[in-house]
Amino acid sequence: MNTIAIIGLIFAVIVLIVGAYKGLGALPLTLLASLVVIIFNRINIWEGFATYYMQGYTGAYLSYFLLFASSSLYAELMNVSGCATSIGYQFIDWFGKNKVLLVCTLIISALTYGGVSLFVVVYAVAPIMFLLFREADIPRHLTMACLITGSATYTMTALPGSPALTNVIPTQYLGTTLTAAPLMGIICGLAMFAMSMFYMNYAEKQAKNKGEHWTEIALTENSSKYEIKDRSELPSQWKSFFPIIALVLIIIIGSRFIKNSTMLATTAMLAGAILTFVINLEKFKDKNMKDLVSRGLGGGISGIGGLAGVVAFGTVVQNSVAYGNILEWVLSLNLNTYVQGIVATMVVSAVTGSSSGGLKIMYSSLSDTFLSSSANFGVLHRLTSISAGALDTLPHSPGLFLMFAVLGLNHKSAYKHVLVCSVLIPLIITLIATFISVIFM
Numbered sequence: 001m002n003t004i005a006i007i008g009l010i011f012a013v014i015v016l017i018v019g020a021y022k023g024l025g026a027l028p029l030t031l032l033a034s035l036v037v038i039i040f041n042r043i044n045i046w047e048g049f050a051t052y053y054m055q056g057y058t059g060a061y062l063s064y065f066l067l068f069a070s071s072s073l074y075a076e077l078m079n080v081s082g083c084a085t086s087i088g089y090q091f092i093d094w095f096g097k098n099k100v101l102l103v104c105t106l107i108i109s110a111l112t113y114g115g116v117s118l119f120v121v122v123y124a125v126a127p128i129m130f131l132l133f134r135e136a137d138i139p140r141h142l143t144m145a146c147l148i149t150g151s152a153t154y155t156m157t158a159l160p161g162s163p164a165l166t167n168v169i170p171t172q173y174l175g176t177t178l179t180a181a182p183l184m185g186i187i188c189g190l191a192m193f194a195m196s197m198f199y200m201n202y203a204e205k206q207a208k209n210k211g212e213h214w215t216e217i218a219l220t221e222n223s224s225k226y227e228i229k230d231r232s233e234l235p236s237q238w239k240s241f242f243p244i245i246a247l248v249l250i251i252i253i254g255s256r257f258i259k260n261s262t263m264l265a266t267t268a269m270l271a272g273a274i275l276t277f278v279i280n281l282e283k284f285k286d287k288n289m290k291d292l293v294s295r296g297l298g299g300g301i302s303g304i305g306g307l308a309g310v311v312a313f314g315t316v317v318q319n320s321v322a323y324g325n326i327l328e329w330v331l332s333l334n335l336n337t338y339v340q341g342i343v344a345t346m347v348v349s350a351v352t353g354s355s356s357g358g359l360k361i362m363y364s365s366l367s368d369t370f371l372s373s374s375a376n377f378g379v380l381h382r383l384t385s386i387s388a389g390a391l392d393t394l395p396h397s398p399g400l401f402l403m404f405a406v407l408g409l410n411h412k413s414a415y416k417h418v419l420v421c422s423v424l425i426p427l428i429i430t431l432i433a434t435f436i437s438v439i440f441m
Contacts, residue, residue, distance in 0.1 A: 076296030
């Protein structure tokens with residue numbers, strides 16, 4: 001085992017974490033961290049960047065750009081039409097203004113489970129959360145708890161049928177469907193949701209005891225376009241919810257017939273976008289559709305950029321001596337297939353700071369081992385998906401930079417909520433689910 005190479009990999013992760021707290025963006029961070037890996041692992045610098053880094057960067061676009069672009073277009077139409085805001089008000093009617101944390105989490109959950117990428121949903125929900133938090137006088141840093149729980153935990157990894165990349169990637173290697181291990185997914189998802197809500201209510205009480213209140217910030221340029229509309233001008237309930245319901249049904253039913261899950265998820269979101277436009281046609285009559293479509297599809301570029309940088313860093317890591325040593329160590333442990341899957345996934349996701357990036361790299365290395373085992377592939381799919389969401393949101397995760405920027409927060413003020421809701425709770429659920437699977441499967 002090359003100790004120096006492994007020290008370099010650890011140092012690269014430290015660079016990512018420290019840089020994140022200093023406010024550096026995902027691209028310069030991954031370039032710097034990749035340089036550290038390249039030097040400590042004695043990789044040719046030009047080959048490290050021009051070949052490995054760029055293979056990962058362009059590969060992410062090649063694999064997932066259409067998925068991100070369709071998600072962004074769908075989110076744009078949902079917001080311009082007022083459907084997203086209408087959904088928000090409907091949740092208030094159902095649960096009341098005194099349950100803002102629950103309402104916001106459910107709104108975000110509905111949108112992300114309905115197909116909106118977590119890199120995009122933050123723009124859609126920020127104005128809604130600001131409105132509700134202002135009325136309830138809840139400190140703004142708690143918006144991060146709602147956002148991370150609703151977008152990066154149970155809807156992203158556990159619930160069957162989710163179009164999230166963490167649910168799509170295992171299907172590409174195991175031949176499973178997006179609804180793999182449905183009962184396990186539902187139980188784990190409900191557990192994550194309940195534990196997160198318990199923590200959020202506790203954190204809210206603690207904040208109020210400290211005398212914390214809502215504080216204003218100026219909305220970012222991107223999020224300011226989603227203005228809260230007069231409720232009388234919003235679409236009806238059925239027009240707002242129908243596209244999401246149709247999208248989810250397309251994914252659930254289509255997964256039984258279509259093996260290419262990326263194509264299925266992309267198609268479903270495009271169908272959702274078209275339905276949103278058609279049934280809310282009157283809302284778009286005075287809009288510049290050329291700008292709207294261009295802006296919507298273009299949002300996929302900014303959304304996938306951070307992921308591409310992380311995947312690029314992960315590709316450099318994958319071609320390093322240190323990664324080979326770690327992979328050899330994981331394989332040498334002679335673990336149960338399920339345990340091996342979740343350990344490898346969590347290690348790589350922690351290093352790359354990305355659940356989808358970690359899953360893709362892990363499966364590209366270990367899929368042959370899994371396919372030759374006697375494991376239940378549906379269970380393995382679900383376990384690895386859930387475990388990918390356990391250590392992916394360490395401080396250097398690219399999605400955090402975007403979320404903090406839009407919400408006017410930073411690591412110092414709000415990462416504690418990410419640590420509990422998106423690291424510790426998913427980690428606990430992963431360990432329990434894996435233990436049960438090893439015993440009974």
